[in-house]
Amino acid sequence: MTAAAIATHPRIDPSLCGAPVTVAPGRAEVRLVATPVMAADDHGLCHGGFVFGAADYAAMLAVNDPNVVLGSATVKFLKPVRVGEAVLARATCSSEHGRKRMVAVEVVREAGGEVVFSGEFVCFVLDRHVLAAP
Numbered sequence: 001m002t003a004a005a006i007a008t009h010p011r012i013d014p015s016l017c018g019a020p021v022t023v024a025p026g027r028a029e030v031r032l033v034a035t036p037v038m039a040a041d042d043h044g045l046c047h048g049g050f051v052f053g054a055a056d057y058a059a060m061l062a063v064n065d066p067n068v069v070l071g072s073a074t075v076k077f078l079k080p081v082r083v084g085e086a087v088l089a090r091a092t093c094s095s096e097h098g099r100k101r102m103v104a105v106e107v108v109r110e111a112g113g114e115v116v117f118s119g120e121f122v123c124f125v126l127d128r129h130v131l132a133a134p
């Protein structure tokens with residue numbers, strides 16, 4: 001289903017962070033199903049960290065480098081996500097300065113397309129893995 005080989009996050013758990021739908025140069029889409037383990041309360045509100053995780057994963061896939069890391073993010077949680085819903089995180093690289101990659105991410109409900117989250121992710125492409133010995 002994806003158009004480009006995935007070069008990052010080989011051990012990520014798609015049941016927690018979402019599964020890639022599309023990976024193409026400079027953009028990616030990840031689909032997350034909000035499952036009961038993600039519930040924050042008895043109302044079935046999905047914890048925002050999981051929505052953020054899917055958005056982060058989409059941003060990383062848009063950069064798609066084995067040495068990419070997230071530096072910072074500015075995000076808005078615009079609407080609640082309920083357990084049982086599926087959402088799509090769509091990431092697009094907007095600009096590049098040295099090691100920095102700015103990535104815009106929108107998360108929408110799969111049913112209806114309502115925007116539930118938006119964010120700007122600042123990613124860094126390092127010369128070697130962040131955990132590699134200096």
Ligand SMILES: CC(C)(COP(=O)(O)OP(=O)(O)OC[C@H]1O[C@@H](n2cnc3c(N)ncnc32)[C@H](O)[C@@H]1OP(=O)(O)O)[C@@H](O)C(=O)NCCC(=O)NCCSC(=O)Cc1ccccc1
Binds near residue numbers: 009067069072
């Ligand atoms: C690399 C960096 C983010 C920054 O490097 P440094 O040497 O400290 O930075 P440097 O001094 O070169 O400044 C350059 C420019 O950048 C600015 N600036 C500085 N910091 C930040 C910032 N945080 N955010 C935004 N901007 C920042 C600074 O002001 C300067 O701006 P200027 O150009 O003057 O306008 C470092 O802090 C780090 O490694 N953090 C941990 C990352 C991590 O663990 N992430 C989570 C886990 S990774 C994961 O999940 C993915 C994965 C999966 C699988 C496998 C692998 C990965």
